[in-house]
Amino acid sequence: MRNLEILTEEDKEALDLPRTTVDEIGKQDKKKLYIESYGCQMNFSDSEIVTSILQENGYATTSLFDEADVILLNTCAIRDNAEQKVRNRLKNFTHLKKKRPSLVVGVLGCMAERLKTKFLEEEKIVDVVAGPDSYRDLPNLFEEVEEGNKAINVFLSKEETYADISPVRLNSNGVTAFVSIMRGCDNMCSFCVVPFTRGRERSRDVYSILKECQDLLDNGYKEVTLLGQNVDSYKWASADGTETVNFAQLLERVALINPLLRVRFSTSHPKDITDEVLYTIKKYENVCNYIHLPAQSGSSRILKLMNRTYDRDWYINRVDKIREVLGEECGISQDIIAGFCTETEEDHQETLSLIEYVRYDYGYMFAYSERPGTPAAKKLVDDISDEEKQRRLAEIIALQRKISQERNEMSVGTIQKVLIEGDSKRSADFLQGRNDQNKMVILPKGNHQKGDYVNVKITSCSSATLFGEVE
Ligand code: SAM
Ligand code: SF4
Numbered sequence: 001m002r003n004l005e006i007l008t009e010e011d012k013e014a015l016d017l018p019r020t021t022v023d024e025i026g027k028q029d030k031k032k033l034y035i036e037s038y039g040c041q042m043n044f045s046d047s048e049i050v051t052s053i054l055q056e057n058g059y060a061t062t063s064l065f066d067e068a069d070v071i072l073l074n075t076c077a078i079r080d081n082a083e084q085k086v087r088n089r090l091k092n093f094t095h096l097k098k099k100r101p102s103l104v105v106g107v108l109g110c111m112a113e114r115l116k117t118k119f120l121e122e123e124k125i126v127d128v129v130a131g132p133d134s135y136r137d138l139p140n141l142f143e144e145v146e147e148g149n150k151a152i153n154v155f156l157s158k159e160e161t162y163a164d165i166s167p168v169r170l171n172s173n174g175v176t177a178f179v180s181i182m183r184g185c186d187n188m189c190s191f192c193v194v195p196f197t198r199g200r201e202r203s204r205d206v207y208s209i210l211k212e213c214q215d216l217l218d219n220g221y222k223e224v225t226l227l228g229q230n231v232d233s234y235k236w237a238s239a240d241g242t243e244t245v246n247f248a249q250l251l252e253r254v255a256l257i258n259p260l261l262r263v264r265f266s267t268s269h270p271k272d273i274t275d276e277v278l279y280t281i282k283k284y285e286n287v288c289n290y291i292h293l294p295a296q297s298g299s300s301r302i303l304k305l306m307n308r309t310y311d312r313d314w315y316i317n318r319v320d321k322i323r324e325v326l327g328e329e330c331g332i333s334q335d336i337i338a339g340f341c342t343e344t345e346e347d348h349q350e351t352l353s354l355i356e357y358v359r360y361d362y363g364y365m366f367a368y369s370e371r372p373g374t375p376a377a378k379k380l381v382d383d384i385s386d387e388e389k390q391r392r393l394a395e396i397i398a399l400q401r402k403i404s405q406e407r408n409e410m411s412v413g414t415i416q417k418v419l420i421e422g423d424s425k426r427s428a429d430f431l432q433g434r435n436d437q438n439k440m441v442i443l444p445k446g447n448h449q450k451g452d453y454v455n456v457k458i459t460s461c462s463s464a465t466l467f468g469e470v471e
Pocket of ligand 1: 040078079191192194228229230267268269294296336337366368369371
């Protein structure tokens with residue numbers, strides 16, 4: 001969600017590469033936990049909750065899987081290749097398990113929820129299967145394994161939001177953090193497995209969100225990204241019903257914590273994003289001028305089959321409103337699926353023309369991957385060949401890359417406020433940070449440090465990155 005690159009399938013694969021915990025938390029005599037996260041930012045955020053729960057229960061974390069007592073993979077089921085990656089990764093642990101039979105291997109997240117007991121049958125190395133709502137039960141599940149059993153909990157909850165758990169920040173740059181504001185999804189986009197793996201939508205208590213954001217600020221963080229599958233349908237009510245908070249109001253309350261705390265959010269659903277949200281972005285300088293607005297397709301016929309509940313005109317109307325309220329410079333990014341069931345060349349051309357119309361800053365683009373059990377898998381035929389899907393995807397990516405380059409060129413010569421996140425990946429003489437529109441900016445190190453806000457004059461760009469000098 002937060003990567004600036006324009007992602008091909010392969011790039012996305014690269015983004016999905018496992019990230020391990022680098023924090024060494026706890027003492028030598030404790031049991032050691034190694035956790036890898038795959039897929040969307042929600043999973044990375046959930047791994048921080050899991051680590052917190054297990055830390056409370058006497059576990060320390062390690063970044064070396066061969067010294068771990070427990071190995072957990074927090075998995076993604078959104079496309080078939082995400083699942084294959086997890087299955088391949090499990091093979092890497094086989095020799096370890098043979099050497100140390102007491103090693104516990106667990107799978108968490110969406111793939112665990114989708115496959116349930118099948119996972120235990122198909123992957124003999126797996127001892128524990130835990131769905132996204134059962135992480136509090138992990139210590140019990142590990143105990144069951146110690147007693148010689150396999151353990152599984154895939155119950156989905158209507159209430160669980162882990163609101164009271166303080167996530168242990170993993171792989172943190174100490175500047176930016178993700179804060180989950182809701183769980184699950186009540187939309188039934190026909191291609192999507194999420195409603196089946198993450199359950200019903202529920203919003204987290206506003207006060208626990210505000211406290212988490214305040215704690216982050218107190219610990220030196222400068223940016224929070226509010227996370228949910230569909231943040232615009234955030235809705236919280238106090239137990240007595242006297243106080244209700246919608247997403248625009250939540251955004252405002254987080255923005256008011258401190259003007260130095262930047263606020264981002266993801267993901268917005270085109271059917272739900274309100275004008276109130278747009279005016280809140282405009283009102284507060286620290287709410288970033290950037291919206292991730294997945295389109296999925298530019299064809300109304302395909303959008304209907306996808307059950308997205310908006311059509312092309314509706315989507316365009318929302319984009320027009322964003323431009324009217326927030327201006328041409330507001331960053332907009334997309335998710336697009338190429339080659340959905342029955343998609344014709346004409347539908348595909350409509351997707352390309354939508355990209356031309358909106359002029360997205362960047363996007364995440366995928367070939368359609370049929371997921372078992374989804375409405376599309378049950379009712380529609382996955383009738384576009386892989387070659388055709390890849391051809392269309394390549395055209396979409398090429399067009400997006402061209403437009404990203406043009407959009408970035410608009411910034412050359414302007415001054416951008418950048419929050420520095422750390423050293424540039426390519427050279428320690430340079431720093432990297434993000435501007436308001438979530439674009440990566442590279443600048444010479446000078447005397448600046450991560451966590452600083454600096455005004456940077458943009459001098460050049462690629463399709464994915466801006467380069468500049470401190471003013
Ligand atoms: N809730 C977000 C929304 O509705 O925009 C998206 C969540 S999903 C984790 C991220 C993206 O994965 C989707 O926007 C969609 O483009 C893509 N995706 C989901 N299911 C897919 C499938 N079966 N095949 C290909 N891409 C898929
Ligand atoms: Fe999936 Fe649609 Fe929910 Fe997004 S809004 S998670 S695409 S069902």
